[in-house]
Amino acid sequence: MVPARVLGLLLYVHVCMGSEELRLVDGGGRCAGRVEVKHQGEWGSLCSYDIHGAGKRPGKGRIWLHTIFCDGTETTLQDCSHYGWGNHFCGHEWDVGVICTEALELRLVDGRGPCDGRVEVKLQGRWGTVYSDAWGMNHAEVVCQQLGCGSAAHTTFTSQILEAHSALMLVHVNCKGTEKAIWDCNIRYWGPYHVNMIIRPLWSAKPPHIQNWTQPATIICSPYSGFRLEDGVSACDGRVEVEARGVWGTLCATAWDLPDAHVLCHHMGCGTAVSLPPPGRFGTGMGMLRSGAFRCIGNERHPGQCPVEVLGQPACPPGHTAAVNCSGVAEPLRLHGGESRCDGWLEVAVRPGVWARVSVGLWDNGTATVVCRQLGCGVPEKIHAVPANGSGPIELQELRCVGTEELLAQCNVTRMATEPSKSPEELAIACSGSKQLRLVGGRGRCAGRVEVYSEGTWGTICQDSWTLQDATVVCRQLGCGRALEAPGSERFGPGTGTLWMGAGAARD
Numbered sequence: 001m002v003p004a005r006v007l008g009l010l011l012y013v014h015v016c017m018g019s020e021e022l023r024l025v026d027g028g029g030r031c032a033g034r035v036e037v038k039h040q041g042e043w044g045s046l047c048s049y050d051i052h053g054a055g056k057r058p059g060k061g062r063i064w065l066h067t068i069f070c071d072g073t074e075t076t077l078q079d080c081s082h083y084g085w086g087n088h089f090c091g092h093e094w095d096v097g098v099i100c101t102e103a104l105e106l107r108l109v110d111g112r113g114p115c116d117g118r119v120e121v122k123l124q125g126r127w128g129t130v131y132s133d134a135w136g137m138n139h140a141e142v143v144c145q146q147l148g149c150g151s152a153a154h155t156t157f158t159s160q161i162l163e164a165h166s167a168l169m170l171v172h173v174n175c176k177g178t179e180k181a182i183w184d185c186n187i188r189y190w191g192p193y194h195v196n197m198i199i200r201p202l203w204s205a206k207p208p209h210i211q212n213w214t215q216p217a218t219i220i221c222s223p224y225s226g227f228r229l230e231d232g233v234s235a236c237d238g239r240v241e242v243e244a245r246g247v248w249g250t251l252c253a254t255a256w257d258l259p260d261a262h263v264l265c266h267h268m269g270c271g272t273a274v275s276l277p278p279p280g281r282f283g284t285g286m287g288m289l290r291s292g293a294f295r296c297i298g299n300e301r302h303p304g305q306c307p308v309e310v311l312g313q314p315a316c317p318p319g320h321t322a323a324v325n326c327s328g329v330a331e332p333l334r335l336h337g338g339e340s341r342c343d344g345w346l347e348v349a350v351r352p353g354v355w356a357r358v359s360v361g362l363w364d365n366g367t368a369t370v371v372c373r374q375l376g377c378g379v380p381e382k383i384h385a386v387p388a389n390g391s392g393p394i395e396l397q398e399l400r401c402v403g404t405e406e407l408l409a410q411c412n413v414t415r416m417a418t419e420p421s422k423s424p425e426e427l428a429i430a431c432s433g434s435k436q437l438r439l440v441g442g443r444g445r446c447a448g449r450v451e452v453y454s455e456g457t458w459g460t461i462c463q464d465s466w467t468l469q470d471a472t473v474v475c476r477q478l479g480c481g482r483a484l485e486a487p488g489s490e491r492f493g494p495g496t497g498t499l500w501m502g503a504g505a506a507r508d
Helices: 004-016 137-146 258-267 364-374 468-477
Strands: 022-029 032-039 042-047 063-069 097-099 105-113 116-123 126-131 151-157 167-174 186-194 217-222 226-230 237-244 247-251 273-275 288-290 292-294 308-310 323-326 333-337 343-351 354-358 380-387 425-431 436-441 448-454 457-461 498-500
Touching: 032 063, 105 137, 105 217, 105 436, 116 167, 116 186, 126 186, 126 217, 137 151, 137 217, 258 273, 258 323, 333 364, 333 425, 354 425, 364 380, 364 425, 436 468, 448 498
Parallel strands: 042 063, 126 167, 247 288, 457 498
Antiparallel strands: 022 032, 032 042, 032 097, 105 116, 116 126, 116 217, 151 217, 167 186, 226 237, 237 247, 237 323, 273 323, 292 308, 333 343, 343 354, 343 425, 380 425, 436 448, 448 457
């Protein structure tokens, strides 16, 4: 048997020392692909029954070596035990492939910044997603640490359905949480594979069996991985405490404001923030006083989605701890599956922990008006239908709202379905409060192409008349200071989606 790490070491010796006798091909770069050796002026592949080729196409033509064993002390690959040049008992389906770590890239996409979003890995020159049937916080922690994004605050499977042409790069990933990179985890299969309900490999005869997988992993990385309220009279009020790298501490109140408190209350299932008690009202706590400053808009689903800045001097005064009083009453409705709590499918609580989706109907304009108002999300910006998910929760047949009702409970509900509805479409709403701003394609959250989330979709801003003053407004809104420059699209590349016009009206 040839251990993969031994083979990688030998490849490093050959490739990096400039030898022309060894190469990796069809892998999207010089550090990944099918192993080929040059003998008697002709290139041929290497096969072995003991190594499953990692991310490679089978070769054609010569098979020069059938390798039996390498112990890691060999100077060259042909010094390993083999059957002799040109002698082999395995075919091209057993060609050996290698992926060196220099050929791999990792990123989070479609989130609010580089530390929030769907997990993607670059392999063979293309990006694709990751699958693990036991995906959890250990996996997320490895990704966050590898990206330099702090700790994992939250991870889940999104409701986004992958398109048929999407690629799956890593299959059955098992992480302990202490690995330095996700490819240091135990990975059973290396792609790419097609994602089309049943995962099929692009060029392997023996695919992994993954049934009905359509939900990629998403992660929120944050300096803080846990949040709680302590020493209050109920579970929904008290001193704000945050967890960083397994250690709990209290949060400084200097930059603590109502939008931050709203996000925390919603995250804890405690409704909305009613008030911010004076600092230290619920005691000082026992842990370190954290000087992080959250910059929440108020529509985030999780505090970890908010940008965090470290307060400068003067240091936070002793005992100056943040506190909040939440309403303690969770909203009986929600917008689920969108980019924020202000857009997504409409769901109504029928009993604790049980949610019902709402089918489209003739009264949707009035329903959307009541929903956006009740959630504190402004006014309806877009009302649309989405395909019904047969595996989802039970469903209301229809909600009939005029639009003047204060609460959705005051609308006329026709009847509750006794079984999942056969309606082909469900109601989705994007309220004006769902608008978001992000920078994409730069080295961090404070540089990149300007993108705006509006009407339920991300889009870019036309650069005509774009000035440094406009850029300064964006930087200030994102908590990134002042703009240093306002480069054109050639710097960070063109975006996708809607091209929003008229941004040049923004002024410092």
